[in-house]
Structures are given as C-alpha cells and as structure tokens.
Amino acid sequence: xSSEAIEIRGLVKQYGNIRAxxxxxxxxxxxxLAGFVGLNxxxxxxxxxILLQMACADEGAAHVFGLNTASRIDSLNIRRRTAFxxxxxxxxxYMTIGEVIAFTKSFYPKWRSDLxxxxxxxxxxxxxxxxxxxxxxxxSKLHLLLAFSRGAELILLDEPTDGLDPLGVEVFLQALxxxxxEEGVTVFFSSHRLNEMEQVxxxxxxxxxxxxxxxGQLDDLKTACRRVVLVFGGDSSPLVREFAATGPVKQxxxxxxxxxxxxxxxxxxxxxxxxxxxxxxxxLSLREMFLELVKGDxx
Amino acid sequence: MDFRLNPSSGVxxxxxxxxxxKHGIETAALQPGDQLPGIRxxxxxxxxxxxxxxxxxxxxxxxxxxxxxxxxxxxxxTKLNTRKVHDRMDLVRPLIEKAVAQALKIGLxxxxxxxxxxxxxxxxxxxxxxxx
Numbered sequence: 001x002s003s004e005a006i007e008i009r010g011l012v013k014q015y016g017n018i019r020a021x022x023x024x025x026x027x028x029x030x031x032x033l034a035g036f037v038g039l040n041x042x043x044x045x046x047x048x049x050i051l052l053q054m055a056c057a058d059e060g061a062a063h064v065f066g067l068n069t070a071s072r073i074d075s076l077n078i079r080r081r082t083a084f085x086x087x088x089x090x091x092x093x094y095m096t097i098g099e100v101i102a103f104t105k106s107f108y109p110k111w112r113s114d115l116x117x118x119x120x121x122x123x124x125x126x127x128x129x130x131x132x133x134x135x136x137x138x139x140s141k142l143h144l145l146l147a148f149s150r151g152a153e154l155i156l157l158d159e160p161t162d163g164l165d166p167l168g169v170e171v172f173l174q175a176l177x178x179x180x181x182e183e184g185v186t187v188f189f190s191s192h193r194l195n196e197m198e199q200v201x202x203x204x205x206x207x208x209x210x211x212x213x214x215x216g217q218l219d220d221l222k223t224a225c226r227r228v229v230l231v232f233g234g235d236s237s238p239l240v241r242e243f244a245a246t247g248p249v250k251q252x253x254x255x256x257x258x259x260x261x262x263x264x265x266x267x268x269x270x271x272x273x274x275x276x277x278x279x280x281x282x283x284l285s286l287r288e289m290f291l292e293l294v295k296g297d298x299x
Numbered sequence: 300m301d302f303r304l305n306p307s308s309g310v311x312x313x314x315x316x317x318x319x320x321k322h323g324i325e326t327a328a329l330q331p332g333d334q335l336p337g338i339r340x341x342x343x344x345x346x347x348x349x350x351x352x353x354x355x356x357x358x359x360x361x362x363x364x365x366x367x368x369x370x371x372x373x374x375x376x377t378k379l380n381t382r383k384v385h386d387r388m389d390l391v392r393p394l395i396e397k398a399v400a401q402a403l404k405i406g407l408x409x410x411x412x413x414x415x416x417x418x419x420x421x422x423x424x425x426x427x428x429x430x431x
Contacts, residue, residue, distance in 0.1 A: 033348050173346050181339035181349035198306040202348040219311040219351075226421070268422075281421040283309025 005030045005154055005186040006051065010060035013046050013210075020046040021057070022210035028188050028203060033180045035201035035218075036190040037290060043210040044190040045087060048156050052084055064154065083152035085143045087159050091131050097142060098127030101149075110151030119145040122171055136163035144172060148179055155179075157189035161196065169193075173200050198286040206290060213293050218286070224262040225289050230271045231255055231278035239274055243267060248296025259292045300328055302345050312347060316355040321364060324375060325385070335365065335373040 006028040013021040021043045028034045038044050049055040050062055053075040065081065067074035091100055105111040120127075123141040134142065140163050147155055161169050177200055179185055191197050197204075204221060206214035214221050230236070236256050243249045246267060247259035260267040268279055284292070300323050304315050323329035335341075338356065342349040356373050359365045367373050402412045 031350065033350070170346065174343050177342040177346060177349055178339065181342050195307050199304075199312075199346060200348050202350040202354075219313060219354075222309065222311050280418055283421065285307035285309050287307060288309075 003030060004028065004063070005032070005065060006188060007063045007066075008047070008060070009062075011047070011050065011057050011062055012059035013043075013050065013055065014058050020210055021050075021060075023060070024207065024211055026205045026207075026212045026215045028186060028205070030186050031180070031184055032203040033176065033187045033201050034189070034203035034205060035197040036188055036205050036207070037192070037194065037197060037286075038190075038207035039294060042207045044207060045158055047207070048084070048158055048188075048190070051156065052079060052082065081152060082154040082156060083147035083150050084156045085147045085158060085160055087162070089136075089139050089143050091139065091142070093132050095131050096127065097125055097129045097131070097134075100131065100142065101127070101146070104146050105150070108150040112149050112151050116145065116149040119148055119175060122175060123168075137165055137168050140164055141168065141172070144175070148175065153185055155185055155187045155189075157187065157191075159191060160189055161191055161193055169196060176200060194285075194287040194290055204286070206293065208294055208297055213297065214289075222284070222286070222289070224264075225284055226260055226264050227282040227284055227288070227292070228258045228260050228264060228267050228271070229255060229278075229280040229282065230258070230276045232271075233275065233277055236274060239270065242270065248292055259296060261293075302341070304345060304347060313351050313355040313358065316347075316352065317359055320355070320359060324364060324379070325388075329375050331375050331377045331379055333375045335375070337372055 004027045006026070008024055008026045011021045011024040012019070020041075024043065024047065026047075036044055036047075046055060047062075050057050051064055051069055053069055053072075056070065062069040064078045067078050069075055069078060092103075095103065101116060105116070119125075119141075123145060125138065125142060125145065129138075131139075140160065144157075144160060147157070161172060164172060173196060176187060180187060198218070201218055204214060204216065204218045205212055214225075231254050232239075233254070236251070236254075239256065240249050240251050243256075243258045243260075246263045247261045249259075250257040256271075258267055264281060268281070271279055300319075302316060302319050304312055304319075306312060308315070320329065320335070329335075335356070336344065338349050338352045341347075341352050356365065356367060360367050360373075364376055364379060365373050366376050366378075399412060402415070407415075
C-alpha cells in the first residue's frame with residue numbers, strides 16, 4: 001500500500017501549442033491538508049482533472065492511493081474514494097437544496113447523514129431553499145457540504161473559498177480542519193488566498209509553468225527559504241552570478257538580496273568571504289515566498 | 300488560555316504555538332497538571348491544522364513541558380521545574396538589560412533593537428539549519 005495519497009511523476013500535458021504541464025513531480029502524503037498554489041494558468045486545474053481522469057496526460061504517471069489514474073478500473077476506485085469541488089459550480093437549477101442532497105447521496109453508499117446535518121447547520125443552509133435563488137457564496141457552501149458528507153478519503157477542492165465572505169471563509173476553514181482532525185481525510189486544495197492557506201495547510205505544492213517549484217511540509221519549506229540581504233563595500237558582481245544558482249538575486253547599488261532556498265548557511269559564508277559589511281537574514285511569509293519565487297522565475 | 304497565531308509572520312506555526320504555551324507556563328497562566336485543549340478542539344478554535352497542533356504537542360512532550368496521557372489528553376508536566384527556566388533567564392537578564400540600555404542610550408528605537416535580536420536569532424548557528 002502506498003503511503004502517499006497523491007503521487008505524480010513527470011506529468012506532461014499539451015493543449016495545442018500550450019504546455020499546461022511540463023514534467024510535474026509532486027506528492028501529497030495521507031492525512032495532509034495540502035495547499036496547491038500557483039498563478040492562473042500554472043496547471044492546477046489540469047492536474048486535478050488528470051487525477052480524476054477528466055483529462056489524460058501525454059507523458060508521466062499519476063497515482064492516487066497507489067492506484068493508476070490512467071487505468072479505467074483503477075480510476076473508478078479512485079473516484080469512489082475521492083470528492084471533488086470544481087471551480088465552476090453548476091447544479092440543477094430546478095431543484096431545492098434538499099432535493100440536490102437527496103439526489104447526490106443516492107450515488108454514495110458511505111454518505112454521512114451526521115455530517116450532512118452538521119454542515120447544514122454550520123453553513124446556514126436550509127433544505128427548502130431553491131438553487132436559482134442562492135448567492136454565489138451559498139452555492140459554494142452547498143458544494144462543500146456535498147463533498148464533505150460523502151464519506152470520501154480524499155477531497156480535491158478547486159478554489160473553494162471563491163465567492164465566500166470573510167465569515168463564510170472562517171466557517172469553511174473550521175470545517176476543513178475539523179474534518180482532517182476527526183475523519184483523517186486527505187485534502188488537496190487550490191487557492192489564491194495565501195494567508196488562509198498558510199493558516200490551515202501543513203503541506204504545500206507551489207506550481208509554476210507546469211512544474212513544481214516547492215513541494216513539502218510547509219514548516220520545512222518556511223525554515224529552508226529565507227531572504228538574505230547583504231551589503232558590500234566593494235564589487236559583488238561575481239557573487240551575483242554565483243548566487244543565481246541558489247535562487248533569485250537582486251542587486252541594487254551596494255545591496256544584494258538573495259532568496260536562499262535551502263542554502264542560507266552557504267550564502268552567508270560566501271558573503272563573508274567577499275567581505276559583506278552587513279548580513280541580514282529575514283523570514284518570509286508564504287505570500288512573500290510565492291511572489292519572490294514566481295517573479296524570480298519570470299525573469 | 301487564548302492563543303493568537305500569526306500565519307504570515309514567517310515563523311512556523313507549530314513554533315508559535317510552542318512559544319505561547321511555554322510563555323503561559325513561565326507566567327504561571329498554565330500550571331503543572333493543567334490540561335491543554337484536545338488537538339481537534341484547539342485546531343477548530345484557533346482554526347489551524349490539526350497535524351500542526353499535534354506536532355507542537357509532540358515537540359513540547361519531547362522537551363519535557365507537557366505529558367501526553369493516552370486517552371486522557373495533554374497536561375502541563377508535573378515534573379516540570381519551572382524554576383530552571385527562570386534561573387536560566389535570570390542568568391542572561393543582566394546582559395540583555397545592559398545591551399538594551401546601551402542601545403537606547405545611543406538612540407536606537409525599540410523596533411531597531413528588536414530587529415537586532417531577531418537577526419541574531421536567525422543566524423544559522425542559532426537556527427540550527429539542517430537540524431530541523
């Protein structure tokens with residue numbers, strides 16, 4: 001049995017002349033609440049679709065619970081165990097919330113009526129509300145209820161907080177951490193809200209131009225990734241080239257700013273050899289890490 | 300006890316939680332034998348990852364601050380000698396007092412002093428890079 005919930009190796013997906021995935025490698029361990037971040041068009045939705053066989057990869061392999069997403073029989077088992085909330089939240093417009101729930105749960109033998117009742121109350125939903133009359137936020141909450149109540153082992157969420165107000169986001173995050181703590185499910189969710197992601201995620205995948213720039217325990221990534229600000233009296237140009245291999249480097253007059261990903265000690269050591277007059281090591285938030293890495297790569 | 304975490308400060312959240320529990324012990328807000336909230340309860344109240352709460356509890360247990368009794372929960376260690384922490388703090392307090400007084404005298408601001416201390420703590424030797 002694989003210990004990883006999701007394991008992706010060398011995934012390539014080409015749409016016409018757009019390379020959506022370009023050799024993507026990533027893993028998500030079981031029981032993780034994993035964030036999936038990246039710019040629009042970085043390949044997040046494509047990746048989620050391949051996991052559910054809604055798209056097929058051109059190269060590479062993706063496994064969920066050790067099952068091959070490209071195999072028809074394996075994929076059926078994956079989809080039995082996986083809930084998905086897509087970015088576009090369409091539901092049958094002529095139904096009420098109660099009818100949508102009754103319709104949905106008839107497909108899932110492991111449906112959890114206890115969770116259904118809890119989220120109905122927590123999310124402030126009522127059975128008799130009609131779908132066309134729901135706000136975007138309420139519709140999102142209904143989708144989350146459907147995904148959370150079906151007894152899935154893996155929950156894939158594509159921009160789940162889209163359309164939620166601040167209170168709605170708080171209730172959603174609370175439900176999410178409760179679900180992970182209580183049911184031991186694995187969650188893999190994409191979002192642009194990096195502060196909220198940082199608050200609840202313990203694992204992170206940062207994807208850019210179809211490749212993973214970061215993939216690991218969030219705490220470890222934050223410990224390894226630091227901004228080092230160096231001041232030099234003399235010429236530091238040779239160091240710029242040297243540090244460029246470590247991460248994005250910015251030279252501004254006497255100041256050299258290096259994003260040292262996993263190499264803080266060696267950067268500091270080299271800077272001292274070159275006679276740095278000031279060494280400042282700064283901690284970065286996820287937002288700062290994201291922007292520095294993505295901007296650095298664009299240059 | 301009320302925990303306040305700042306996810307965007309750059310400091311890993313499990314370390315922030317550990318620091319606040321230790322601070323609670325040092326100020327006697329938390330006393331030996333006191334029960335800490337369960338992992339799920341704390342995760343939901345503070346809205347943070349349950350695995351991160353578990354990690355903070357594990358580390359605190361490893362450092363001897365708390366005891367985890369199976370089925371019963373996590374408790375502030377009764378074997379904990381808080382005096383020891385106080386003693387060690389008292390040992391360096393005069394040095395810190397002197398350094399801060401000196402810094403203020405030459406016109407550094409509170410914020411600048413804080414930055415100096417934090418920069419010192421972030422140096423690879425203090426961070427123990429690679430260790431964790």
